[in-house]
Amino acid sequence: MELTRRDAVAALSALGLGGTLAGCVAPPGSEPVDTDRLRETLVAAAAVVYPSEVSGIEPFVAAFLEGRLADPTHVAGLEEAVAELDGNARVWYDAEFAALSVADREQVLRNVGADDADEDPSGMASERVRYYVVNDLLLALYASPTGGELVGLENPQGHAGGIGTYQRGPNA
Amino acid sequence: MSWDRAPAGSAESGADDDADRTPVANADVCVIGAGPAGGIVADRLAEAGREVVILEAGPRFDPDDRLARQERAIRPAYDRPDVWDGDPERDAYESTGERPYPLNHARARGVGGSTLHWQGMVMRLHEDDFDSASVRGVGADWPIDYADLRPYYAAAERELGVAGAADNPFAPPREHPHPMPAFPPSYSDSLFAAACDELEIAMHSVPNARNSEGYDGRSACVGYGTCQPVCPSGAKYDATVHVERAERKGATVIDRAPVQRLVHGPDAIEAAVYATPDGDRHRQSADAFVIACGGVETPRLLLLSESSHYPDGLANSSGLVGRYFMDHLFAGTGGVLDEPTRQNHVGFLTSESHQFYDEADAEQAPFKLEFFNYDGPSPVELALTGDDWGDDLLARLRSDYGTHIGMGGLVEQLPREDSYVGLDPSTTDDHGNPVPEIHWSVGDRVLETIERVNEIQERILDELGAEITWQVGPEGTGPAYHHMGTTRMGDDPTASVVGPDLRTHDLENCWIASSSVFPTGGAMNPTLTIAALALKAADHVLETELPIR
Ligand SMILES: Cc1cc2nc3c(=O)[nH]c(=O)nc-3n(C[C@H](O)[C@H](O)[C@H](O)COP(=O)(O)OP(=O)(O)OC[C@H]3O[C@@H](n4cnc5c(N)ncnc54)[C@H](O)[C@@H]3O)c2cc1C
Ligand code: SF4
Numbered sequence: 001m002e003l004t005r006r007d008a009v010a011a012l013s014a015l016g017l018g019g020t021l022a023g024c025v026a027p028p029g030s031e032p033v034d035t036d037r038l039r040e041t042l043v044a045a046a047a048v049v050y051p052s053e054v055s056g057i058e059p060f061v062a063a064f065l066e067g068r069l070a071d072p073t074h075v076a077g078l079e080e081a082v083a084e085l086d087g088n089a090r091v092w093y094d095a096e097f098a099a100l101s102v103a104d105r106e107q108v109l110r111n112v113g114a115d116d117a118d119e120d121p122s123g124m125a126s127e128r129v130r131y132y133v134v135n136d137l138l139l140a141l142y143a144s145p146t147g148g149e150l151v152g153l154e155n156p157q158g159h160a161g162g163i164g165t166y167q168r169g170p171n172a
Numbered sequence: 173m174s175w176d177r178a179p180a181g182s183a184e185s186g187a188d189d190d191a192d193r194t195p196v197a198n199a200d201v202c203v204i205g206a207g208p209a210g211g212i213v214a215d216r217l218a219e220a221g222r223e224v225v226i227l228e229a230g231p232r233f234d235p236d237d238r239l240a241r242q243e244r245a246i247r248p249a250y251d252r253p254d255v256w257d258g259d260p261e262r263d264a265y266e267s268t269g270e271r272p273y274p275l276n277h278a279r280a281r282g283v284g285g286s287t288l289h290w291q292g293m294v295m296r297l298h299e300d301d302f303d304s305a306s307v308r309g310v311g312a313d314w315p316i317d318y319a320d321l322r323p324y325y326a327a328a329e330r331e332l333g334v335a336g337a338a339d340n341p342f343a344p345p346r347e348h349p350h351p352m353p354a355f356p357p358s359y360s361d362s363l364f365a366a367a368c369d370e371l372e373i374a375m376h377s378v379p380n381a382r383n384s385e386g387y388d389g390r391s392a393c394v395g396y397g398t399c400q401p402v403c404p405s406g407a408k409y410d411a412t413v414h415v416e417r418a419e420r421k422g423a424t425v426i427d428r429a430p431v432q433r434l435v436h437g438p439d440a441i442e443a444a445v446y447a448t449p450d451g452d453r454h455r456q457s458a459d460a461f462v463i464a465c466g467g468v469e470t471p472r473l474l475l476l477s478e479s480s481h482y483p484d485g486l487a488n489s490s491g492l493v494g495r496y497f498m499d500h501l502f503a504g505t506g507g508v509l510d511e512p513t514r515q516n517h518v519g520f521l522t523s524e525s526h527q528f529y530d531e532a533d534a535e536q537a538p539f540k541l542e543f544f545n546y547d548g549p550s551p552v553e554l555a556l557t558g559d560d561w562g563d564d565l566l567a568r569l570r571s572d573y574g575t576h577i578g579m580g581g582l583v584e585q586l587p588r589e590d591s592y593v594g595l596d597p598s599t600t601d602d603h604g605n606p607v608p609e610i611h612w613s614v615g616d617r618v619l620e621t622i623e624r625v626n627e628i629q630e631r632i633l634d635e636l637g638a639e640i641t642w643q644v645g646p647e648g649t650g651p652a653y654h655h656m657g658t659t660r661m662g663d664d665p666t667a668s669v670v671g672p673d674l675r676t677h678d679l680e681n682c683w684i685a686s687s688s689v690f691p692t693g694g695a696m697n698p699t700l701t702i703a704a705l706a707l708k709a710a711d712h713v714l715e716t717e718l719p720i721r
Contacts, residue, residue, distance in 0.1 A: 051566035106562075116559040119249045131249060135556045138565075139246065142552040151551040151569045155517045158246055158552060160394040160405065163384075166358045166517035166545060 003056035007144035008063035010159050033075055037098075039065050041082045044098040045133050048106045050141060051150065064140045074132075077121055081132035084125045088112050109134065193448040195456040196225040196424045201713060202444050202458035203227070204431050204473070207285020208699060209685035209706045210464030211414030212331060216710035218421035225456060226415065226423060227446050229430035229469075230281030231257065233288070235412075238404040245398050248556050255401045256280040256288050259602070262430075265468075266596040269612035271650075273499075278653035279466060280401075283427055286466065286653075287410040287699070289401040292381040293521060294334055294700035296325050298529060299344050301538065301694035309534040310617065311586050311692035315663045315672040318344055324704035329379075332409045332703060333387040336379030342526035352384045354522075355393075358545045359514040360577060361523040367635035368525070373628070375523045375543065381409035381699070382520060388413070397546075399519035408520075429454075432603060434461065434477040434486055440681045441486075447603050459718040460681045462709060467497070467655025467688040471593045472608045474659070487659075487676040490666055494594050496587035496657035497612060498693045501649045503539070503622040505629035506547050506578025507638035513577045516550045528628070529695065537584040537621040538695045541628065548576025577638055581625040582652050584695040585618040593658050612651070619646040654687060654698045661689040674709040681718055685709045 043061045050057060068074050082097075089097040089108050097108055109115060113126030119135045120127035139158075141147035148156030152170075155161030201217050203210045206228035218224045233241075233256070244250035253263070253276045263281065267273040280289040299318040304311030326348055329336075336350030354377035357365075361375065368375050382399070383392045393407035403410070419425055429446040432453065436442055443455040463470050471494040475485040485493045525541040532538035551573045560568060585591075596609040626645050633640055644650075662668025665677035670689050676682045685706040687698040 049561035049565070051563045053566075115561070119247065119556065121249060131247075134561065135247065138555045138561070139243070139552065142555045142569075143246070148551065150566060152512065152574050153514075153516060153551055155395055155397065156552050157397040157516060157519070157550045158242060160396050161517070162395045163355065163393050163518060165395070166514065166522075167356050168514070169359045169362070170512040170514065 001053055001055070001146055001150060003054060003060035003141075003144070003146050005059070005063070007146045008060045011060075011064050011140040011144045012067040033069065033079065035065070035069060038075075038078055038082055040098040041085060042133065042137060044100070044105055045085070045109065046137050047102050048109060049134055049137050053150070054141070054146070061137070061140075068136070077128060078132045078136075081129045084112055084129055085109070085133065189449060191427070193426050193429055193454070195454050196223065199223050199225045199456065199458040200718075201225075201460045201462060202456050203462045203464060204444060205229075205285065205464035205466065205469070206283045206411065206415050206425065206427075207464060207466060208287050208332075208411040208414065209702050210285070210462065211411040211418065212703055212706040213462050213464060213685050213710045213713070214418035214423050215414045215421065216707060217713060218418045218423040220714055222714075224418060224423040225458065226418070226425045227429045227431050227444060227456060228283055228425060228427045229262075229465075230283070230428065232283040232425070232427040233257075235406075238402055241402045242396065242398050242404050245401050246550075246553055246556070248553070252277050252401060256282060261602045264599060264601050264607045266599055266607060266609045267612070268596075268609055269591065271612050271614065273610040273612045273651060275468065275608070275610055278651065278655065279468070283415050283425060284410045284412040288412075290410070290699065291400045291520065291697075292408045293697045294329070294332060294379050294381045295696045296344055296346075297694045297696050297701055298342075298526075298538070300530060300532065301692065301696070304692040308532050312660070312662070314691050315661055315668075321701070321704050321708070322346070324707045325700065327707050328700055328703035331414070331707070332381040332700070333383060333390070334379050334381055334700070335384035337377040340376040340526060341374060342376075342529055350379060352387055354378070355380060355382070355384050355520070356522065358518075358522050360545060361543055363509070363513065363577065363636060364523065364543045364632065367632050370635055371631060373525055373541075373632065374527050375525055378521045378524050378542075379700075380520055383407045393518070395518050397517060397519045397550075430603065431473060432476070432605065434473065434682075436477065436479065436481070436486060436679065438481045440679055460683070460713050460716070462683045462685055462713065464685040464706070467658050467686055468593050468608050468610065470684060470686050470688045471658040472595065475595050476605055482678070487669055487678045487682060489678050490669055492660060492667070492669055494592045494658050495589050496660055496691075497591045497593050497610070497655070498585050498587055498657040498690070499612070499651035500582040500654050500693065500695055500697075501585055501614060501618050501622060502580060502644055502652055503583055503625035503629070503649060504578060504580040504642075504644040505626055505633060505640060506544070506576060506642050507633055507640040508548075508575045509577055509636065509638050510575065512574050513547070515544070515548050515576055516546045516573075518545055521545055532584070535617060535620070536624065537586075537618050539581050539583040539621055539625050540695055541625070542580040542582070544578045544580060547578030549573060577633070577636065578642070579629045579632065581629065582695045582697070583618050583621050583625060584693055585614045587657050587660070587692055588613060588615055619649070622646045622649055652697070654693070656687040656690040656693045656698060659684050659686070659688040660691045662691060673712040674705060675712060675716075683709045683713055
């Protein structure tokens with residue numbers, strides 16, 4: 001199932017990030033953010049945590065990240081989480097996370113403990129990676145109409161999908 | 173992209189640290205608490221030209237943060253009280269009764285009060301609820317009847333904006349239709365309907381304080397599905413509506429201003445002493461005071477305001493301030509079908525049954541049945557927990573979501589003297605005041621009625637062909653977060669705290685607007701009745717000649 005621009009807009013608005021994909025810049029006065037690195041890492045992680053039947057990941061994640069970049073606190077947390085993944089990838093595979101095969105990326109996510117950690121934006125490294133990388137990606141997907149439809153729920157929680165769908169039967 | 177929209181982690185109360193929090197000169201009325209009760213009273217009094225000041229313990233939240241709060245509602249990193257910036261020190265309490273009472277899941281603090289968090293089901297009490305002792309032989313009669321409250325109920329429905337229909341044969345009589353049409357039934361309601369038809373159980377619509385069409389300048393519901401604990405669209409009523417309306421009519425709102433005590437003589441309150449974030453204390457004087465702090469903090473404030481005149485707590489000559497603490501108890505049953513049930517599209521209910529409500533007597537409590545639209549897990553919440561991802565996660569979501577079906581119910585508990593809100597001097601809050609002690613006990617009638625509710629639920633689910641997978645019965649039951657009874661209303665000053673005019677028997681310029689005045693609770697969600705009583709209290713304040721200071 002193809003993720004669309006509509007999904008990205010829906011995911012953004014579900015998260016309070018506005019519904020536009022208009023250009024974002026770094027907040028005035030802050031350190032420049034290496035947005036390419038953040039985007040490449042998130043797209044690389046999405047290939048692990050998203051189901052294989054989803055396509056169109058790259059523009060979806062890029063658009064979603066663009067919304068997230070509006071918040072400096074979130075960006076700082078995300079940068080740390082990305083550094084954590086790259087650090088572990090370098091130790092074990094001598095390359096950055098985004099350059100690894102999907103299987104090796106999955107191993108890195110497991111190395112840092114993001115698989116069985118509970119998300120916590122101010123917790124240990126495993127809990128932060130779970131929050132800023134794994135769960136942020138899963139939240140974006142499963143609060144979007146396409147993500148909901150994968151599960152059989154075209155108006156998932158967090159998506160303003162109107163008041164028609166709850167009335168309809170499975171075959172409508 | 174705007175910079176002021178914060179993701180979950182950084183949603184902040186919009187509270188302005190530098191706001192002017194000094195008292196209002198020449199206030200006619202001081203309203204304490206900015207939930208629906210306080211908001212409605214303030215709006216009415218400001219409308220009538222009174223100089224009104226509202227003191228609210230919590231902050232004023234920024235409406236732009238609502239989606240960020242919605243993210244908190246979905247993400248497991250945040251607990252329910254975090255959604256509205258609960259503060260464990262400010263909100264500390266002790267639960268000492270036979271059943272634990274999770275107070276901070278049961279309220280929100282700030283402009284809007286607990287309606288920021290609420291579900292928004294709003295129904296009128298039944299006629300017999302006002303005459304429980306005489307008709308059912310248990311509980312206490314109200315000193316007023318349904319007929320006395322009926323015009324206020326109609327007005328309250330217009331104030332909140334209620335979507336409802338006239339299809340409930342068990343509801344008390346009404347003159348006018350609801351202000352908006354009811355939400356249509358859900359797909360799962362239609363599954364229930366077949367089973368209920370067979371069992372001769374009537375289903376009908378649920379009145380919702382939620383816009384089924386544009387109303388009062390607020391949008392129609394757009395189906396976010398996170399109504400409880402936050403509606404990002406404003407389609408669900410919350411009391412910011414009335415507080416802001418009161419402000420437009422000239423009322424002043426002072427947020428983050430918890431009232432510490434009420435300074436008084438033998439017959440009247442002189443001032444409310446409140447704290448501000450800068451550590452200062454101020455005195456707000458007024459001719460009249462309306463306490464609208466909810467069913468727990470209202471008795472607490474009275475108890476904290478003890479004096480030589482009132483050694484057991486202000487307005488407590490009866491000794492009943494804090495006594496008769498009641499809630500509604502939950503009974504539920506659910507299971508799975510072998511077909512899709514289409515749950516979790518929206519976060520509110522569209523069908524109920526009040527068929528058994530008026531069978532109530534000394535042994536059986538009144539109760540209502542609810543048909544869920546959100547039974548079973550929400551896939552997005554499920555996706556964020558667990559140790560799987562990718563295809564394994566999707567397979568889990570597909571197997572866990574889709575076929576759940578469930579029912580709830582609310583059951584009345586009787587007022588009991590041994591169920592109370594007191595003060596716990598061994599623990600203090602962020603201002604050094606003893607925290608509320610919740611000593612909740614419920615009695616046998618409600619527990620036995622819960623068994624009956626479970627039986628009916630099982631019959632319906634069996635008829636549907638569901639495999640039952642969960643049940644909340646007498647053991648596992650918990651509160652519905654409706655705090656009632658702690659400053660009960662009555663004609664006799666030795667047996668009640670306020671009179672039928674909502675004024676305390678002891679003090680000539682102090683009214684209480686809250687479910688704390690309910691003598692018996694019925695089994696209907698209380699807030700429509702709170703709103704009706706708030707409108708009535710405002711009328712009584714207006715008709716009282718107060719001393720000119
Ligand atoms: C999860 C949940 C779901 C609910 N669902 C429903 C429902 O579907 N239907 C229904 O009818 N009801 C429901 N309720 C209950 C409903 O929210 C309350 O009945 C209603 O909000 C009570 O209104 P109130 O104005 O009396 O008190 P509140 O809304 O609690 O407001 C009281 C205000 O007073 C302030 N305050 C307290 N002490 C002080 C002090 N010392 N100084 C200054 N300010 C103070 C508080 O901060 C608060 O803002 C629900 C509640 C919860 C928590
Ligand atoms: S379903 Fe409707 S009422 Fe509930 S949160 Fe969404 S818009 Fe608000």
